[in-house]
Amino acid sequence: MMIANTRGFLWSDLETQALLGIWGEADVQSALDGNFRNSHVYRDVACRLAQVGFDRTPEQCRIRIKGLKRQYYQAKDGLPKGGPARKACKFFDEMDSILGARAAAGGPAPPRAGPAPEEETSREQAAEKALTGEGSSFTGHPVKVECAPFAIPVPPGHGFKHIGAQTSTPHLSQPKRPKKRHTSIPLDKMMGKLLQQSVDAEEKFFRYEEQRLKMEDKHRETERARELQMLQMLGQVLAGISSAVSQRAQPRPASPPQQRTHHRAYGDDITFNAMTAALSPPLVLERAFSLHKGHSVKDMETTFQLVRNIIPPLTTKKHKGQDGRIGIIGGCQEYTGAPYFAAISALKVGADLTHVFCTKEAAPVIKSYSPELIVHPVLDSATAVRDVETWLPRLHTLVVGPGLGRDDALLQNVKGILEKSKAKGVPLVVDADGLWLIAQQPSLIQGYPKAVLTPNYMEFSRLYEAVLRDPVDSNDHHGAVLRLSQALGNLTIVQKGERDVISDGEQVLVCSQEGSSRRCGGQGDLLSGSLGVLVHWALLAGSEKTNGLNPLLVAAFGACALTRQCNKQAFQKSGRSTTTTDMIAEVGPAFKKLFET
Numbered sequence: 183m184m185i186a187n188t189r190g191f192l193w194s195d196l197e198t199q200a201l202l203g204i205w206g207e208a209d210v211q212s213a214l215d216g217n218f219r220n221s222h223v224y225r226d227v228a229c230r231l232a233q234v235g236f237d238r239t240p241e242q243c244r245i246r247i248k249g250l251k252r253q254y255y256q257a258k259d260g261l262p263k264g265g266p267a268r269k270a271c272k273f274f275d276e277m278d279s280i281l282g283a284r285a286a287a288g289g290p291a292p293p294r295a296g297p298a299p300e301e302e303t304s305r306e307q308a309a310e311k312a313l314t315g316e317g318s319s320f321t322g323h324p325v326k327v328e329c330a331p332f333a334i335p336v337p338p339g340h341g342f343k344h345i346g347a348q349t350s351t352p353h354l355s356q357p358k359r360p361k362k363r364h365t366s367i368p369l370d371k372m373m374g375k376l377l378q379q380s381v382d383a384e385e386k387f388f389r390y391e392e393q394r395l396k397m398e399d400k401h402r403e404t405e406r407a408r409e410l411q412m413l414q415m416l417g418q419v420l421a422g423i424s425s426a427v428s429q430r431a432q433p434r435p436a437s438p439p440q441q442r443t444h445h446r447a448y449g450d451d452i453t454f455n456a457m458t459a460a461l462s463p464p465l466v467l468e469r470a471f472s473l474h475k476g477h478s479v480k481d482m483e484t485t486f487q488l489v490r491n492i493i494p495p496l497t498t499k500k501h502k503g504q505d506g507r508i509g510i511i512g513g514c515q516e517y518t519g520a521p522y523f524a525a526i527s528a529l530k531v532g533a534d535l536t537h538v539f540c541t542k543e544a545a546p547v548i549k550s551y552s553p554e555l556i557v558h559p560v561l562d563s564a565t566a567v568r569d570v571e572t573w574l575p576r577l578h579t580l581v582v583g584p585g586l587g588r589d590d591a592l593l594q595n596v597k598g599i600l601e602k603s604k605a606k607g608v609p610l611v612v613d614a615d616g617l618w619l620i621a622q623q624p625s626l627i628q629g630y631p632k633a634v635l636t637p638n639y640m641e642f643s644r645l646y647e648a649v650l651r652d653p654v655d656s657n658d659h660h661g662a663v664l665r666l667s668q669a670l671g672n673l674t675i676v677q678k679g680e681r682d683v684i685s686d687g688e689q690v691l692v693c694s695q696e697g698s699s700r701r702c703g704g705q706g707d708l709l710s711g712s713l714g715v716l717v718h719w720a721l722l723a724g725s726e727k728t729n730g731l732n733p734l735l736v737a738a739f740g741a742c743a744l745t746r747q748c749n750k751q752a753f754q755k756s757g758r759s760t761t762t763t764d765m766i767a768e769v770g771p772a773f774k775k776l777f778e779t
């Protein structure tokens with residue numbers, strides 16, 4: 183049925199009659215009887231009203247009924263049959279047939295002196311006034327006056343009383359009696375003041391209500407867009423499943439030999455689509471279930487051994503670049519330290535070359551920190567995506583986000599770079615503002631099996647809420663990391679904190695290597711840079727070297743342990759004055775201590 187657009191503030195007679203018809207139904211009346219909390223009843227009333235073609239909120243319905251009841255009781259109590267107020271109560275007969283029948287059946291007493299069960303707040307009284315059209319109009323907004331203005335009884339010396347209140351004074355003042363002019367002057371003034379106040383209140387209320395309705399509409403639109411997005415994602419996943427099934431049914435074509443030797447990645451010989459399909463929700467749920475049966479790796483020493491297994495031997499047979507060419511996407515006017523920390527950490531862990539792709543302004547600054555870094559001032563150029571793309575085949579891992587900032591144009595370029603990297607199968611570590619971008623558009627990374635996200639608690643919450651539409655349960659770190667990983671298609675996630683929680687949606691590793699209580703900025707950059715190298719090594723080593731455990735989990739564990747160890751060693755020397763530079767100086771010794779002895 184077409185729903186009439188009745189979101190204005192005034193009720194038409196037709197609409198009011200429809201409302202009264204519904205409100206007067208026996209089940210509605212009995213649900214309202216004696217109930218102070220009646221919002222559920224009015225939700226139902228609004229719903230039924232929508233079914234007959236009128237779109238009103240439960241709150242609007244409740245306020246309208248309240249206004250009608252007041253008019254009815256005024257008319258019934260205070261005025262003679264056929265008098266002006268009775269005439270002003272347009273729906274007297276309808277109300278009487280409902281409320282009269284209720285009274286006859288022994289229902290609750292009408293609201294004379296105090297609030298009836300249905301009456302909840304004073305805000306609503308202002309709202310009621312505006313919705314029923316009581317009072318006058320305000321400039322530019324025609325207001326329909328349903329209840330004709332009549333004089334309000336003012337007992338001498340008592341100010342105003344509730345209109346329906348039982349009182350021994352005459353019910354109404356007689357505005358036309360000329361003899362009482364001396365009392366009518368202050369009354370006029372008071373009425374004028376009252377009217378002015380009521381106009382002001384109305385204006386305020388309309389402004390507020392307008393805003394509220396706009397926000398409601400906006401919220402509804404967002405919800406609809408979200409639902410649509412979820413449906414599209416579901417469609418893609420289903421399409422992936424069917425393509426994977428048909429691929430499995432056919433003999434699998436051999437993967438290109440170059441890809442095999444270059445990135446012997448976890449599950450690398452299946453295509454990205456098939457991988458996405460293999461990570462589809464039903465399978466993921468099964469895996470999550472198996473996790474609680476004891477797959478969680480708790481023994482840190484076992485995992486340390488797996489990290490040692492993936493570290494490539496130092497030999498004289500290799501040439502420059504083979505142990506790692508790591509790209510860093512980040513570095514803008516405000517943040518030049520973060521990309522430097524990430525890049526230099528990658529070198530100190532053992533990468534041969536690091537390339538920083540940053541903005542034009544940031545480049546000379548970053549270069550000045552260290553001659554060891556290769557710096558490309560391209561990130562804010564119109565050709566940024568193409569410029570980085572040409573380097574992609576030569577990079578083993580891309581670390582996206584340290585010091586990137588949140589400038590829209592930069593983020594747009596990074597979006598393009600992410601897409602090109604995925605298409606070329608380049609492993610990705612996403613941190614800092616890279617995670618901000620992912621929180622805006624999770625589909626950018628969803629289901630990409632060679633990605634690791636490294637959020638701190640804040641970044642994790644942002645991402646979790648963006649993807650799962652729920653606040654994070656801070657008492658269940660494991661469950662939260664596991665769920666987010668699954669929702670993102672079993673991406674490897676490292677939630678940094680007092681203990682680092684790492685999961686690929688199937689397993690959960692916890693790294694509680696001793697660090698220190700010093701939390702200087704930049705430690706996360708040390709982690710993401712180191713991780714860039716370990717990701718390359720782990721994928722190169724493959725799951726044979728990690729006892730079948732996802733190599734990315736092993737890489738993440740190694741980087742966390744290393745960062746924490748650097749923190750510990752630097753703190754032992756520098757205490758409170760420890761900075762990330764001190765930690766970077768510890769990368770070599772810490773690495774040796776953890777992985778080479």
Ligand SMILES: NC(=O)C1=CN([C@@H]2O[C@H](COP(=O)(O)OP(=O)(O)OC[C@H]3O[C@@H](n4cnc5c(N)ncnc54)[C@H](OP(=O)(O)O)[C@@H]3O)[C@@H](O)[C@H]2O)[C@@H](O)CC1
Pocket residue numbers: 516517518519520521583584585586587614615638639640641703704706707
């Ligand atoms: N020298 C440099 O160049 C460096 C540059 N960097 C670069 O800066 C950019 C922005 O990164 P970001 O982390 O400051 O931004 P964002 O995520 O919005 O956090 C903002 C607020 O979140 C909170 N918060 C943070 N952690 C939390 C926790 N664990 N638990 C709870 N709350 C936590 C905290 O709020 P507060 O406590 O201050 O109210 C914080 O202020 C990014 O590009 C990064 O790479 C850094 O790498 C440092 C070195």
Ligand SMILES: Nc1ncnc2c1ncn2[C@@H]1O[C@H](COP(=O)(O)OP(=O)(O)OP(=O)(O)O)[C@@H](O)[C@H]1O
Pocket residue numbers: 614637638639678679680681682697698699701702703704705706707708709742745746
């Ligand atoms: N409370 C803590 N106790 C011990 N180690 C911690 C604690 N919080 C974080 N860490 C360690 O510090 C490292 C960086 O985590 P942090 O939460 O500082 O990242 P970040 O906020 O992204 O850093 P950055 O300042 O680079 O943006 C991680 O390896 C983590 O293990």
